[in-house]
Structures are given as structure tokens and as C-alpha cells.
Amino acid sequence: MTCYLPTGSMDALYQRLNQRKLCGLLLLAFLLLCAVGINLSVGSISLSLDQILRALRGEPGLAGDIVWQLRLPRIAMGFLIGWGLAVAGTMAQAVLKNPLASPYTLGMAAGAGFGAVLGILLGQGIGQWIVPGSALAFSLITAGVMLSVSKLKNSTPETLILSGVAVMFLFSALTSFLQYVSSLEELHEIVFWFFGSLSKAGWSQIGISAAMILPPFVLLMSWAWDLNILMAGDESALALGMNVHRIRTAGIAIIALMTAGSICFTGSIGFIGLVAPHGARLMLGSDHRYLLPASGLVGATLLLFADIISRTIWQPQVIPIGIVTSFLGVPFFMFLLMRRHKEYW
Amino acid sequence: MLSVQDLCFAYRECQVLKGISMQAKPGEIVSLVGPNGSGKTTLLRCLVSILTPQSGHVHIHGQDIFRISSKDRAQHLAYVPQNMPSKFPLTVFDMLLMGRRPYLGWRPSSKDLTVIENTLHSMQLDHLAMQDFDRLSGGQRQKVLIARAVVQQAQFMILDEPTSNLDLKHQVEVMRFLERMALEHNTGIIVAIHDLNLAYRFAQQMILMQEGKVVCHGSPMQVLDPTIIEEVYQVGVRILSDNGHHFVIPEKNGF
Numbered sequence: 001m002t003c004y005l006p007t008g009s010m011d012a013l014y015q016r017l018n019q020r021k022l023c024g025l026l027l028l029a030f031l032l033l034c035a036v037g038i039n040l041s042v043g044s045i046s047l048s049l050d051q052i053l054r055a056l057r058g059e060p061g062l063a064g065d066i067v068w069q070l071r072l073p074r075i076a077m078g079f080l081i082g083w084g085l086a087v088a089g090t091m092a093q094a095v096l097k098n099p100l101a102s103p104y105t106l107g108m109a110a111g112a113g114f115g116a117v118l119g120i121l122l123g124q125g126i127g128q129w130i131v132p133g134s135a136l137a138f139s140l141i142t143a144g145v146m147l148s149v150s151k152l153k154n155s156t157p158e159t160l161i162l163s164g165v166a167v168m169f170l171f172s173a174l175t176s177f178l179q180y181v182s183s184l185e186e187l188h189e190i191v192f193w194f195f196g197s198l199s200k201a202g203w204s205q206i207g208i209s210a211a212m213i214l215p216p217f218v219l220l221m222s223w224a225w226d227l228n229i230l231m232a233g234d235e236s237a238l239a240l241g242m243n244v245h246r247i248r249t250a251g252i253a254i255i256a257l258m259t260a261g262s263i264c265f266t267g268s269i270g271f272i273g274l275v276a277p278h279g280a281r282l283m284l285g286s287d288h289r290y291l292l293p294a295s296g297l298v299g300a301t302l303l304l305f306a307d308i309i310s311r312t313i314w315q316p317q318v319i320p321i322g323i324v325t326s327f328l329g330v331p332f333f334m335f336l337l338m339r340r341h342k343e344y345w
Numbered sequence: 346m347l348s349v350q351d352l353c354f355a356y357r358e359c360q361v362l363k364g365i366s367m368q369a370k371p372g373e374i375v376s377l378v379g380p381n382g383s384g385k386t387t388l389l390r391c392l393v394s395i396l397t398p399q400s401g402h403v404h405i406h407g408q409d410i411f412r413i414s415s416k417d418r419a420q421h422l423a424y425v426p427q428n429m430p431s432k433f434p435l436t437v438f439d440m441l442l443m444g445r446r447p448y449l450g451w452r453p454s455s456k457d458l459t460v461i462e463n464t465l466h467s468m469q470l471d472h473l474a475m476q477d478f479d480r481l482s483g484g485q486r487q488k489v490l491i492a493r494a495v496v497q498q499a500q501f502m503i504l505d506e507p508t509s510n511l512d513l514k515h516q517v518e519v520m521r522f523l524e525r526m527a528l529e530h531n532t533g534i535i536v537a538i539h540d541l542n543l544a545y546r547f548a549q550q551m552i553l554m555q556e557g558k559v560v561c562h563g564s565p566m567q568v569l570d571p572t573i574i575e576e577v578y579q580v581g582v583r584i585l586s587d588n589g590h591h592f593v594i595p596e597k598n599g600f
Contacts, residue, residue: 010462010474011455014438099433225451229443231433235426239393240446240497241419286433289451 021290024283028297032079035304039075040067042308044316077201077209077265078307078321079300082272084213084262086299087292088255089273090280091220094227094288095251096157102273103259106160106252107167111142112263114171116193117178120186131193132205135264142167143256150249160252196267196322198307205265212261216254217296223247224288231286269322271329272299275336282336302328346370347392347501347533352401354391361387362398363557369533369550371500374523376544376565377537379554380578385537386427388554389503392535393424405501419447423494425504435478437470437489444493464495468522484515491519495526501533502526509539516540520547541593545569553577569593 041047047055047063055067088103096105103109115138116131123130149155149163179190220227226247229237237244263269276299277291283298284290303325310324347369354362361384369375377385390396392403394415403410405421413421423444441464442449445457465471468488473481478489487507494502504523508516524547526532538544544551544565551568553561555577561568569591574582581596 010458010465013474014453014458093433225446225449228439229446231435232440232443233426235390235395236424236443238395239419239422239424239426240443241415241417242446243415281433286435286439 021284021287025290025294025297028280028283028294028301032297032301032304035301035308036075036079038308039078039304040071042312043071073201073203073206074198074307075304076203076206077198078303080206080209080213081198081262081266081269082276082300082303083217083296084209084258084299085269085273086276086280086295087213087217087220088258088262089299090277090288090292090295091227091251091255091258092273093277094230095248095255096161097230097233098157098161099278100274101161102271102277103255103262104168104270104273106146106164106255106259107142107171108139108146108256108259109263109268110168110171110175112136112139112260113194113268114138114175114178116264116267117175117182117190120189120193121178121182132264136260138171139260139264140256142171143253143260146252146256147249150252157248192320193267194322195320196263196269196325197318197320198266199318200267201265209261209265212257216257217292220254220292221289224292227288227292228286267320267322269303269325271326271333272303275299275329275333276302279332279336302332346404346406347535348404349388349392350402350404352388352391352398352403354387354396354398361557362391365401365554365557365559367552367559367562369501369535371533372527372531373549374527374534374536374547375550375552376548377535377552377554378539378541378544378568379560382556383554384557385554386505387557389424389505389535389537392503393422394418395424416447419497419499421499421501423497423499423502425490425494425502425507427505427509436475437465437478437481438474440478440489440493441465441496444496447497460496460498464492468492468495483510484512484518487511487515487519488522491522499532501535504534504536506537506539508543516543523547541569541574545591545593566591 040052041049043066045066047066051063052067055061055064058064085103089101092101092103092105093099112135116135118138119131119134123134145167146160146164150160152159179187182190226237226242229240229242230244230247234244277295279298280291280295284294303321306324306328307321309328310319310321313319349365349367352362352365353360365388367375377388379385387396391398394411410418410421438461441461442453442457445453445460448457465474468491470488470492473485473489478486481489487510491504491507507519511519520543523534523536527534548565551563551565552559553568553573560577561573569584571582571584574580574593582593583596585592585594
């Protein structure tokens with residue numbers, strides 16, 4: 001926003017700017033709440049507000065079962081995934097200093113995909129944890145590779161991005177190979193994993209995802225100023241007394257954790273990690289103290305609205321959430337690109 | 346007092362700094378001159394710990410700056426880089442707020458904001474406060490980067506060719522501002538600069554570098570000697586005097 005310095009003091013101006021951003025955050029939180037509300041009420045059986053409130057208070061009955069066993073787990077998982085991918089995307093853009101970066105740029109998602117496929121092929125009958133476990137393991141292995149690249153003395157953000165792309169190609173080739181040798185039934189399951197689906201989420205999976213997404217977020221918030229300074233380039237950041245290398249390395253580890261926590265139980269859900277950070281940036285600017293929570297809110301809201309569409313548009317079929325997110329995300333992203341009036345990247 | 350002893354730095358095999366020793370006092374402008382590739386920028390980067398020298402010491406008031414925390418160091422030394430690429434939008438105000446990073450808590454105090462306000466005012470940047478940094482002219486951008494170093498309130502300010510992209514008016518404006526910083530705030534200023542005449546006109550001390558070594562160190566009068574200049578730059582020069590000021594100009598057939 002372009003506004004000239006009024007006669008008031010800098011202090012007052014700054015307070016006003018902050019208040020405006022705080023209002024923005026509240027507005028986003030309200031939208032998220034709406035998404036949660038709609039998500040609770042619509043579906044193959046519609047619930048009224050009254051029914052929902054009574055179910056939430058713990059009254060037994062059909063409405064209670066639907067809310068607690070079907071809709072709330074979906075909502076919780078959707079919230080976590082949207083939040084995790086969006087924040088990881090914001091972080092990726094900050095540490096890689098590249099507006100094109102997303103959690104997928106570093107190859108973690110491709111690693112997770114390969115892990116999931118391997119789990120599907122080898123783990124028949126071992127149990128429900130083998131696929132997410134293997135996806136998690138491989139996304140962390142990918143993160144390990146990226147971390148060792150970042151530890152190289154002369155690694156720049158460009159080196160990291162290029163190695164991420166290389167790792168991504170490697171894992172897609174491996175995944176394609178596994179698909180090639182798999183049976184028709186397995187292939188069906190693999191394809192389904194790559195669509196992404198919230199139906200697989202139970203409360204124990206949600207607990208694990210939450211543990212991987214929420215604590216790192218708190219840590220990131222405490223780095224907000226350092227992330228702001230990173231925008232001005234490594235040289236300035238170093239001269240201002242920041243340990244750039246440490247932030248970048250730890251940042252990659254955190255991106256890996258959040259991305260893995262978001263996708264290993266539900267399959268790959270694309271685009272949120274790129275759309276949400278830019279949406280939040282356009283609304284509230286680049287101050288990470290506001291940008292991090294804002295992109296989390298945008299991501300979660302987008303994902304929950306996508307879930308509403310996926311469950312209602314073609315009843316009683318549920319369109320995989322990964323497909324709907326892209327359908328919803330691309331027009332939103334194009335809209336953002338068209339209406340920006342400043343050079344944003 | 347900032348003192349550098351025997352600083353050596355190498356990029357892999359290539360030895361860039363070969364035992365640099367120098368000193369700078371608060372309230373003085375030291376100009377660092379020398380041909381391209383003589384190691385000026387590398388020296389400045391070592392001083393502010395963007396690069397880590399292989400050997401040597403840098404002390405500020407007797408404190409080894411490689412031993413103190415980076416936050417403390419940033420309170421002693423402010424750096425103005427040559428250029429600042431940004432792919433994300435930043436307002437001038439955001440840029441200045443960064444300069445307060447060594448002092449900041451989670452939210453800027455009213456002292457932080459007052460310092461920024463006063464600096465913007467004294468550098469006549471008030472009207473640009475909420476403008477996008479990337480949209481400013483070269484001269485304005487340079488002033489903002491200097492302003493960021495000013496709000497850092499460090500005893501020493503280190504600038505890498507602050508005048509190289511500026512027109513005559515802005516060159517003089519920037520140098521006058523540095524002069525004022527030295528006089529009024531007793532800031533010690535080390536500035537790498539190509540224009541020998543500007544360096545001569547504003548500096549109290551001059552350091553001439555060549556191939557990673559200090560060739561000559563002293564008052565501008567001592568350093569600007571035609572034979573020394575010719576040896577270092579391989580260009581014949583003449584020193585002209587007018588009204589007590591001296592000027593270096595290349596000879597017509599000096600190459």
C-alpha cells in the first residue's frame with residue numbers, strides 16, 4: 001500500500017499499520033471459522049447449527065457420531081495440512097529467497113510419494129501404518145540429502161533449488177519404475193494416494209501430524225525478525241548480526257518436518273504451499289510476524305473450502321481433495337497475479 | 346579505535362588479502378582506494394564477518410570482534426553493501442527497521458521508532474518512508490542503505506563504494522553526509538571508493554591497496570603522489586592545485 005507519511009509521529013503510524021494487519025488476521029480467522037462451520041453441517045446428511053452444537057457438547061446420537069467420527073477428523077486433518085503446507089511454503093520462499101519456491105521445491109514430496117508407493121508394494125498385509133511410515137521415512141531421507149547439500153560450504157539458495165529439482169526427478173523416475181512393475185490393483189492404490197484424500201485420517205494420525213506441524217510453527221514465529229532480514233539478502237543479514245547458515249539449515253529441516261507431517265497420511269495435496277503464501281503476502285505484506293500465521297490461515301481455509309466442494313459437488317461421490325485443491329487454487333492464484341498492482345517478485 | 350592486524354584471506358587457492366594492517370579512529374573518514382580486484386571489498390567483508398579471514402585480528406576498543414557475539418558486533422559495526430537485490434517488496438521503513446535488529450525484541454520499542462523517524466528526517470527521506478525500496482532511484486536507494494546503517498547506531502560505519510552509481514550531486518551529498526556523521530556523532534567511517542578526488546576531498550586518512558596489500562597509508566596528501574599512483578594504477582597522472590585543493594587527473598598519453 002502506498003501512503004505518505006502523515007504529520008503524526010512514526011510511532012502512531014506504525015501502530016496503525018500493525019492494527020490493520022491484526023484486523024486482516026482476524027478476518028482470515030473468521031473465514032476459517034466459517035469454513036469449519038459449513039464443513040460440519042453439509043454432506044450426505046445435513047446438520048443444523050443446533051444439532052452440531054449439541055453433538056459438540058457430547059450428546060449421543062447419529063449427529064454426534066457424524067460430527068466426532070466423520071467430520072471433525074476430516075476438518076482437523078484438513079486444517080493441519082493446509083496450515084502445514086502453507087507455512088512450509090512461506091518458509092521455503094524465505095530461506096530460498098525465491099518466490100517460486102514451495103514445500104515441493106526441495107523434493108520432499110517426491111520422496112514421500114516414492115516412500116508411499118514402496119509401502120503399497122511391499123507392505124501388503126503388514127498394517128495401516130506401513131504406507132504413511134514409509135512416506136515419512138523417505139521424505140526425511142530426502143530432507144537429509146538436502147541438508148547435506150546446504151552444509152556444503154558454498155551452497156547458495158540456487159544450489160539448493162537445483163538439487164531439490166534433481167532429487168525430485170530421481171524420485172519420480174523411481175516411482176514410475178515401481179508403477180511399471182506393479183499389478184493393476186496396486187496401481188489403483190498408488191494413483192489414489194497421489195490424488196490425496198482426507199478420508200484416511202483418524203485421530204491418532206491427526207495427533208502425529210499435529211506434533212510435526214504445530215511445535216515447529218511456534219519456533220518459526222520466534223524467528224520472524226530473522227526471516228524478515230533474510231529478505232534483504234545474505235550479505236545484509238550477516239552484517240546485521242544474523243547467523244544465516246544456521247537459519248537456512250534449520251529452516252530446511254523444519255520445512256521437511258512440516259511437509260512430511262502434512263502429506264504422509266493423506267497423499268500429495270498440491271499447490272496450497274505456493275498459493276497460500278502469496279495470497280497472505282498480498283494481503284498483509286512481507287512482515288513474517290504476520291505473514292506466517294496469515295499464510296497458515298489462508299492455507300487451512302482454502303483446504304477446508306476445497307473439502308466442502310469435494311464432498312458436495314458430485315454426491316455421493318467424494319472427489320479426491322488433491323484434485324479439488326488445484327481446481328480451486330489455480331483460479332485463485334491467477335486472480336492474485338492479475339490484480340497485483342505492484343512488482344511483488 | 347578499530348585496528349586490523351595482519352589480516353589474510355583466501356578464496357580456496359587464491360590469496361586475496363595478504364596481511365593487511367590498518368587503523369581507523371572515531372570521528373575520522375578513512376578512504377580505501379586501489380584498482381579493481383585489489384581486495385577492497387574483501388577487506389570490508391572480513392571486517393563485518395561476511396567472510397571469515399584465515400588469520401589476523403580485528404579489534405574494536407581492544408575487543409576481538411571475532412570473539413564477541415554477532416549481535417554485539419552489529420552494535421559496533423554497521424555495513425552498507427554495494428547493492429541490495431530484493432525479490433520481495435520492502436518499504437523504506439521496513440529496511441530501516443532491519444537496522445534496529447541488533448536491539449529489537451519482538452515488537453519495536455518507541456525508541457526504535459524515534460531513531461528511525463529522526464534518521465529519515467535528517468536524511469530528508471520522510472516522504473519515501475512507505476515507498477517500495479525497489480522503486481526508488483539509485484541515489485535514493487543508496488541513501489536508504491546508509492540510513493539503515495545510521496539507525497544501527499554503531500561506532501564504526503563501513504561502506505562499499507557508496508558513490509559508484511551516483512551522479513555528481515548525489516556523490517557529493519553522500520560524502521557530505523558521511524562527513525557530518527563523523528563530525529556530529531563521532532562515527533568512524535571506512536569507505537571503499539574509486540574516485541580519487543572524492544576520496545582526497547573528504548578523507549582524513551587514505552589507504553591505497555594493490556593485490557591484497559597496503560601499498561601506502563597516510564594522509565591523502567602523502568598517498569596521492571604521482572609516482573605511487575602511476576605504479577599502482579599504471580596510468581600517468583598529474584596533481585593540479587587550485588585554491589589549496591589538489592586534484593588528480595590522468596595524463597593525456599598516460600597509458
